[in-house]
Amino acid sequence: MNENFKNKKILIVDDTAFMRNALCKILTELGFPLGYIEQAENGKVGLEILNKTYAEKKQPFDLVFCDWNMPTMTGIEFLKAVRKSPALFKDIPFILVTTDSEKEKVIEAVKYKVTDYIIKPVTKESIEGCLDAMEW
Amino acid sequence: MSTVIIDEVEMPKNMNFFILEDTPLFQKKMVDSLNDLGFSGNVTVADNIAMAYKKLEDKKTHFILSDWNLPDGKGIDFLKKIRADSNYDGIPFIMVTTMDGVDEIIDAAQIGADDYIIKPWEEDEFAKKISSAYQKRVNK
Numbered sequence: 001m002n003e004n005f006k007n008k009k010i011l012i013v014d015d016t017a018f019m020r021n022a023l024c025k026i027l028t029e030l031g032f033p034l035g036y037i038e039q040a041e042n043g044k045v046g047l048e049i050l051n052k053t054y055a056e057k058k059q060p061f062d063l064v065f066c067d068w069n070m071p072t073m074t075g076i077e078f079l080k081a082v083r084k085s086p087a088l089f090k091d092i093p094f095i096l097v098t099t100d101s102e103k104e105k106v107i108e109a110v111k112y113k114v115t116d117y118i119i120k121p122v123t124k125e126s127i128e129g130c131l132d133a134m135e136w
Numbered sequence: 137m138s139t140v141i142i143d144e145v146e147m148p149k150n151m152n153f154f155i156l157e158d159t160p161l162f163q164k165k166m167v168d169s170l171n172d173l174g175f176s177g178n179v180t181v182a183d184n185i186a187m188a189y190k191k192l193e194d195k196k197t198h199f200i201l202s203d204w205n206l207p208d209g210k211g212i213d214f215l216k217k218i219r220a221d222s223n224y225d226g227i228p229f230i231m232v233t234t235m236d237g238v239d240e241i242i243d244a245a246q247i248g249a250d251d252y253i254i255k256p257w258e259e260d261e262f263a264k265k266i267s268s269a270y271q272k273r274v275n276k
Contacts, residue, residue, distance in 0.1 A: 016268060018252055022245030069272050071144075099273065101226060121219075121248040 004136055005031040009059055012039045013046040013078060014067040014097070019122070023065055023097075026124050030131075042070050043078025047085075054087045061092055065118075068098040068106070076109055083112045095130055097122060140174040142267035152178045152195055156188045156202040156214055157232065162255060166201060166232070169262050184208045189217070197227065199270065201253070204233040204241055212244050219248040228269040 010032055014020045020039045028034050038061075040046035046066065053060060064082070068075040075096050083090055093115040098106055106117045116133060118126045138149035153170055157163045163181050171177055180195060182188035184207045200218065202211040211231050218224045231252040233241050241252050250269040253262060 016251055016272070018242070018249075019245060022242050025242055026246070071271070099226070121246050123246045 002031050002131075002136070006033060007036070008032060008062040008136070009036045010038070011046060011049060011061045011064045012037065012066075013041075013043060013064065013070070013075070014039075015041050015070045015072070016067070017041070019067065019097075023122055023127075026122065026127055029124065030127065041072075043073030043075065043081065046078055047073070047081050050082065050085070050089045050092075051087065054089055060089055064092055064094045066094065066096055068096050068102055068117075076105075076112070079109055079112045079114060093134060138176075142173060142263050145267040145271045147175075147267065147270050148198075149174060150176050150178055151198040152180065154188070154192065154197040154200045155179060155181045156185070156200070156206065156211065157181065158183045158203060158207050162203070162232070165256070169257070169259060170266075172259065173263055173266065185214050188214055197224070199266070200224075200227060200229045201232055202229065204231055204237045204252075212247060212249075215244060215247050215249055226273050228266075228273045230265060230269055 010027060012020050012023050024037050024039065027037055038049055040049055050061060066075045066078055079094055082092065082094065096106060096109055096114055096117040097120060098117055099120050103119060106114070116130050118130055139146045140149050153175065155163060155166050157166060167179050170179060180191050182191045186208055202214050204211040215229055218227065218229060228250050229248065231241050231244055231249050232255060233252055234255050238254065250273065251265050253265055
């Protein structure tokens with residue numbers, strides 16, 4: 001278990017509760033405390049959580065995992081909104097979760113400084129690979 | 137092409153659904169729920185995993201609903217087989233379970249399950265999960 005993970009705050013954005021819960025389970029198994037993981041069902045709610053955290057001067061989030069394909073504010077729209085935000089969270093590491101058939105589109109996200117992407121199904125190994133690449 | 141529209145997601149009316157479920161009551165309920173949504177009744181039903189492997193070859197399948205507990209294994213065994221077979225690339229796959237199976241089922245996401253439905257389901261919830269899984273896999 002990685003000691004570096006124990007104070008990291010993570011935001012998971014996905015409209016499918018099953019996927020949010022599955023990712024949350026993987027993250028807790030890797031050593032991220034459950035109390036430091038928050039979930040949002042779309043980009044709009046995700047943005048509200050980030051803004052509220054900033055406004056209330058709570059511990060900022062360290063990383064966002066976001067689904068690409070969501071009906072209310074897609075992953076790329078959410079990423080754009082975060083990067084355009086005047087708040088301190090605008091440079092937050094941001095990982096897009098996508099399907100194999102959508103991966104070509106992820107190149108568009110590079111313009112908005114996406115940190116990395118993961119192809120579904122999300123596994124413990126793919127998350128570890130991402131965190132290793134970020135040198136966490 | 138005739139379509140079924142659920143939550144603004146447009147799906148072909150004549151989609152072939154595949155149901156792997158050993159309880160006749162839930163087989164019937166699933167078929168009824170799909171028919172009530174407006175699909176044209178192209179449903180193949182298998183009682184167990186061995187039968188499912190055989191029946192899958194008979195007709196092209198566009199969407200799979202599988203029970204978690206089956207007489208000859210777990211739904212996850214069937215899911216693994218589907219996700220390892222390129223003939224079924226990108227096909228939506230939803231697990232169906234009782235409340236007791238929810239904790240166990242979460243690991244199926246790592247194999248490629250799209251979602252799960254808890255028995256007995258509300259029709260609205262059933263419709264939403266079918267359309268969402270389809271939208272994410274097929275209708276991008």
